[in-house]
Amino acid sequence: MNDCIFCKISAGEVPAEELYRDDDVVGIVDVNPQAPKHMLVLTRKHYGTMSEIVERGDEELAGHMVAVATKLARKAGIPEYRLVVNTGAEGGQTVDHVHVHVLGGRQMTWPPG
């Protein structure tokens, strides 16, 4: 039994505001937005982290996630934006299924919390 929320969204078992889908990734609106525009790009196949993808040698998938995130930002009307990949608990990751955040529509600040 797979209880992963992003696997369920990827399988269409849990609804999400879907923006994009192809054979490898899904783009959705984040349910708890941290900026006026906040979207996520997740893999359709379950990987825990970006580290896991890279360790498996699938740099093509890693690059594809960034490319889709970039296109979603453009489509959302935010030519200036931030991509974030929280990795592991210390990295701030709360959903253990790899995803790229796309945040924009306001001035982003640094350092992040």
Ligand code: AMP
């Ligand atoms: P992270 O803390 O980097 O793992 O980010 C997880 C993100 O997933 C958070 O921004 C959540 O708001 C978002 N999230 C969790 N559940 C859902 C859901 N069912 N649909 C859309 N976004 C979600």
Ligand code: ZN
């Ligand atoms: Zn999953």
